[in-house]
Amino acid sequence: SYEVTQPPSMSVSPGQTARIACSGDALANQFAYWYQQRPGQAPVLLIYKDTERSSGIPERFSGSSSGTVATLTISGVQAEDEADYYCQSTDTRGSWVFGGGTKLAVL
Amino acid sequence: EVQLVESGGGLVRPGGSLRLSCAASGFTFSSYNMNWVRRAPGKGLEWVSSISSSGYTHYGDSVKGRFTISRDNLKNSLYLQMESLRADDTAVYYCARAEFATGGFHFWGQGTLVNVSS
Numbered sequence: 001s002y003e004v005t006q007p008p009s010m011s012v013s014p015g016q017t018a019r020i021a022c023s024g025d026a027l028a029n030q031f032a033y034w035y036q037q038r039p040g041q042a043p044v045l046l047i048y049k050d051t052e053r054s055s056g057i058p059e060r061f062s063g064s065s066s067g068t069v070a071t072l073t074i075s076g077v078q079a080e081d082e083a084d085y086y087c088q089s090t091d092t093r094g095s096w097v098f099g100g101g102t103k104l105a106v107l
Numbered sequence: 108e109v110q111l112v113e114s115g116g117g118l119v120r121p122g123g124s125l126r127l128s129c130a131a132s133g134f135t136f137s138s139y140n141m142n143w144v145r146r147a148p149g150k151g152l153e154w155v156s157s158i159s160s161s162g163y164t165h166y167g168d169s170v171k172g173r174f175t176i177s178r179d180n181l182k183n184s185l186y187l188q189m190e191s192l193r194a195d196d197t198a199v200y201y202c203a204r205a206e207f208a209t210g211g212f213h214f215w216g217q218g219t220l221v222n223v224s225s
Contacts, residue, residue, distance in 0.1 A: 001168055031210055033210065033211040033212075035152070035212075037146075037152070041217075042201055042215040042216065042217050042218060043144075043152065043201070043203075043212075043215055044215075045211050045212060045213050048206075048209045048210055048211040048213075049209060049210060049211075052209065054211075054213065084151070086151060086152050088152075088154075088211065088212075090210075093165075094165060095154065095165060095167065096142070096154040096157065097154065098144075098151060098152040098153060098154060099151070100151045101151035101152065
């Protein structure tokens with residue numbers, strides 16, 4: 001079955017830039033979507049169609065894609081950005097697939 | 108305001124059944140593809156199933172043959188009938204609205220917990 005892969009964890013200091021990569025063969029032809037999930041809360045869509053910011057999402061969140069790798073960039077990380085981040089895409093059968101998630105720690 | 112409210116979760120024994128519901132409001136429910144997504148304890152998000160506005164259904168490999176998604180457009184409700192439940196089905200189950208034009212799940216409910224345990 002199709003998979004998208006992302007690092008399980010990363011840490012950044014406040015004010016720094018975090019870049020979370022998501023890799024998968026289908027990303028060369030399918031869009032990537034990015035979600036943030038804080039403990040005890042529902043996921044929130046940050047980025048859709050690789051680069052488009054969802055309504056109400058701060059400008060410090062941005063997305064990019066090249067070949068089989070999509071990247072979520074958080075510029076000027078704030079303490080409130082500490083959360084789990086997931087990439088999402090589709091496979092050739094139209095099934096949705098999530099990456100394993102990246103736990104971002106703001107130290 | 109778009110609202111999705113899940114219900115029906117609870118404690119169930121392995122091999123048992125459970126039916127989840129998602130009540131939708133604030134939008135024309137019949138026009139949207141809907142989805143179920145779950146998150147098991149200590150694990151990441153997993154897409155479970157989707158149903159199109161016209162009723163076409165799709166399932167993840169881990170639930171195919173055991174779970175059935177359905178919708179009632181008159182009641183603005185989405186359902187997930189879960190059979191032959193296993194311990195690894197334990198998770199918070201979310202319903203989510205898919206956007207045809209942009210893709211992705213822009214709206215989510217707060218989730219309902221399913222605990223499969225003896």
